[in-house]
Amino acid sequence: MRTPARSGTIADVGRRARITRSGAVLGHVLVLAVALATTAGCTVSRQEPGQATAAVADALAQAGSAVETTRLTVRLLDADRVTTPVADAAVLDQVRVLEESTSALTTLVPPDDVSSAQRDAGLVAVADATREVVAARAWVAREAGGDLSEAGAVPLTASELQADLARAADDLDTALALAGGA
Amino acid sequence: MKRLLGVALGILTAIGGFVDIGDLVTNAVVGSRFGLSLVWVVVVGVVGICLFASMSGRVAAVSGRATFEIIRERLGPRAAGANLAASFAINLLTLTAEVGGIALALHLASSVEPRLWIPVAAFAVWLVLWRVKFQVMENVAGLLGLLLVGFGVALFLLGPDWGELLRQAVPPSPPATEHVATYWYYAVALFGAAMTPYEVFFFSSGAVEEGWTAKDLAQNRVNVLVGFPLGGLLSVAIAACAAVVLLPAGIEVSSLSQIVLPVAEAGGTLLLALVIVGIVAATFGAALETALSSGYTLAQYLGWSWGKFRRPARAARFHVTMVVALLLAVAILMTSVDPVAVTEMSVVFSAVALPLTYVPILLVANDPEYMGEHVNGRATNALGMVYLVIVVAAAVAAIPLMIATGAGS
Incomplete structure (x- = not known):
């Protein structure tokens, strides 16, 4: 059917x-x-002022971590407690972290004058920190036997480098305090 | 005496094989941000993996068949197929993380770019899978992985304030500087890292590879109940090293190179070198296990001939699956994706997939048709039900927590 x-x-x-x-x-x-x-x-991209401030604080905390890692690495290499490949890898990783921090700050669109000032202060501090960490990598390369003795930007001693890194860390802390961080 | 040596070897390889790149990275990240306040999750995870690994080992030993064969038979092809798709994807992600972990560890030892190491690492994994016997492969990787005990040695050499570490651990609560949602996100990640699904597939299939029978159940139980908790202590040592050296300095772990700095601080270059060899061995061993698990799950579901106990020509599709999985892992890593980020994703998605792995095992372990007199006892079932709730809660919470916290950032 x-x-x-x-x-x-x-x-x-x-x-x-x-x-x-x-x-x-x-x-x-x-x-x-x-x-x-x-x-x-x-x-x-449109953010509330509080969100922008938090984004600045996050980027600065990340940068602060990178500088502290570099300080620890330099101290360990100076005391012959870490191998140069590990020290080089550690500092190179921190250069990349600082790139991310810079990117986070440069792509931020602050919605008001206050967060704009926080972002600008953060950019200056991160740029300074990046310069010191890059110098630390050159110092590590020289410690590894690289032919960098004539390179003017490379700090001569670990203590000189540590002082520069400590200053960069202080600047980051100041910028972080401005953004309401610890 | 021979039996005693066998038990000792089983325990040692269980300890050395416990930690993989997921455990390494997640514990170090957690230690550097939360101190030991999440150590309770490691305890919960270790008890869980002991419970389900011994259950899946018992199923394999009694039935003589591996997990996925039974899952398909018990749940039917459609439900088992969905399970296979999810498990295979998570397993591939974990394999990618492990191969990336080998490359990162070799980078630490050599300064040669990780991207150059990736194909070398994958080729070495394939070569071992192709040429080396199952037991030799498992024992060598497990024993070399024991070098990660260096983290425990480092912790003692650092001479920490043990009271302070205890205060971080008990009572468990998030530090004031961290958001509660972030704390729970990392709790789920740590749980996923401890109970990675591939461990169960590998454990049950390995039992078939080694020809376990009901007579081997006692040894299986000892290996799991002694070896895994001691392996869990390695995880705690990794977190504690980060908590002692990195947390006070305000360092948040985002790379493998940071994880080994506390070891260098404590023990200098010798201990550092030993730990790096341990990391290579642990990640290499886990890459072998995850590659094998890819072959096991697919071959067992589709009814192909499988196993290292067969010559490759007699289990050709099983071996091809492993090669394809390795090539996919290499392809993913060569896109310049950060292996540490892949690792973090893999442990969270492992948590999402946990019920798919553990619910069927619990069902089968209670089925007298497969298990006869060896079905779960009341205490095991009660604990199994508790873990079922935990596993489902972790799986449901994982993705919302990941979105809410920006993947823990």
């Missing part, structure tokens, strides 16, 4: 199929429109 057709003519079936297809297309267009509207809201 044949099952009775659920619809009348073939033309009816075609019409219904077209209606279903156009309904599906309309649904897809709506989903796309909602997705575009949602993501379009994200294209302009």
Whole structure:
């Protein structure tokens, strides 16, 4: 026995199929429109003042960690307690951390004068810290036997380098305090 | 005497094989940010892995079959297929993290860029999988992994204030400087690191590889109940070293090079060298286990011939699966993704996938058709149910916590 057709003519079936297809297309267009509207809201980075300050504090804390890691590494290498490959890897990793901190600050759009000042102070402190950590890497390379004796930017002694790093850490702390951090 | 040596070897390899890149990174990150305030999670994780590893070992020893064969038979192809897809993906992520971990550890030893080490590490893993016998592979990696005891030695040499460490651990609470959500995010990550799903697949399949029977159950229990807790102590030592040296200096761990600095501080270059060899061995051993787990899960689900006890030509698709998994891991790592970030992701997603691994084992271990008289006892089931709740809670909370905390940042 044949099952009775659920619809009348073939033309009816075609019409219904077209209606279903156009309904599906309309649904897809709506989903796309909602997705575009949602993501379009994200294209302009807009933060509340508190969020911007927290972002500055996070970036400075990250930079502070990088400087402290470098100080520890330099102290250990100076005392012959760490191998030069490990010291080099440790300092190189901190250069990358500082790049991330710089990126976090440079891509921030401060919503008011206060967070703008915090961001600017943070940028200066992180730039200074980056310079000292890069110098520390050159010092590590010289300790490893690299031919860098004539390079003027390389600190001559570990204590000289430690003093520069300590100053950079203090500057970061000052900037962090300005951003309401510890 | 021979049996005693076998037990000792089993315990030692269980200790040495306990720590992988996930444990290393997560414990060091947690130690540098939270001190020992999350040490309770390691305890919970170790008890959990002891419970489920001994259960899966018992299932394999009694039934003579590995986990995924039974999961498919017990749950049906569709549910087991979904389980396979999730487990395989998490396993691949973990394998990627382990291969990246080998490359990072070799970078520490040589200063040669990690990206140059990645293909070398993957090739070495494949070569061992292809050529070396299962027991030799497991024992050598496990015994060399024991060099991570260097973290424990370092902790004693640092001469910490033990009272202060105890105060951090008990009662457990987040430090004032950290948000509660971040604390719980890392609790879930640490739990995922301790109970990584691949360990269970590897453990049950390894039992079949080594031809365990019901007679081996006692030795299995001793290996797990003694070896894993001692391995857990290594995890605590890693966290404690970070808590003693890095936390007071305001250093947050974001790279493998920072994890070994407390060891250098305590024991100088000799202890540092030993620990780096231990890290290479631990990550290499875990890479072998995760690569094997990729082959085990897929082959067992699809009914292919599998196992290291067969010559590669007789388990060709099993070996091809491992090669493909390794190539995928290398491809992911060569995109310059940070292996430490991959590791952090892998432990969190492991937590998400935990119920998929542990629920079926609990079901099978209670099925008299497979287990006969060796079904779970009341105490094991009661503990199993408690862990079921914990595992589901961790799985449900993992992703929301990751989003809410910006992956713990």
